[in-house]
Amino acid sequence: MGAWFLAAPTPQAWVDAAAGNWRSLMSDHANCEKKAASTALALMFAYPEDATLSFALARLAREELRHFEQVSRLMEKLDVPFERQAPSRYAAGLRRHAASAEPRRKLDLMLIGALIEARSCERFELLAPRLPPQVGEFYADLARAEARHHELYIEHAKANAGEVDWEQRLRQLAEVEAELATSPDTVLRFHSGVVPGAR
Ligand SMILES: [Fe+2]
Ligand SMILES: [Fe+2]
16 A cells, blocks of 8 residues: 555554545645645746656646646535645645755655655545545545656656665655654644544
């Protein structure tokens, strides 16, 4: 379950809490799709000289926006309200660890992208069988998409690693990611850790 490079699986307590709160989690999920599109666009602006990457990211941004449209439509259909929610600590907590100087920064951002997509893939898979069929089937589809996305980011990490041992760097960042995704957290979100007492 999940990509080979995740350093720890999602705790059962998160899955139980998320399955029990899937309606409210859907608002955060919609945000995550927007965020994924916006991250892809930001990377296109950051690395315009890398045409191969730009094409891949343009496609990715469109796909993530389509996911946003799909989840939003499903929310309307199921009468799930759109709530304004503060994001979890996860993405910012990970990006804090990206190198600030190039070319290391580009490699780190590709690896972080891969980790986020891989965690999404794992969590959609874990949640799919626990949700009402309409939502579960949608989440199973999304898990397959996220699996392609983490492969895309890994591919571009490899292409940009140069002399750097990218697998070793991936292991370091995966440790950070696993800590954020599994340790006690304050709010239940799609990428949060475990909120003590949440059910
Ligand atoms: Fe997506
Ligand atoms: Fe994605």
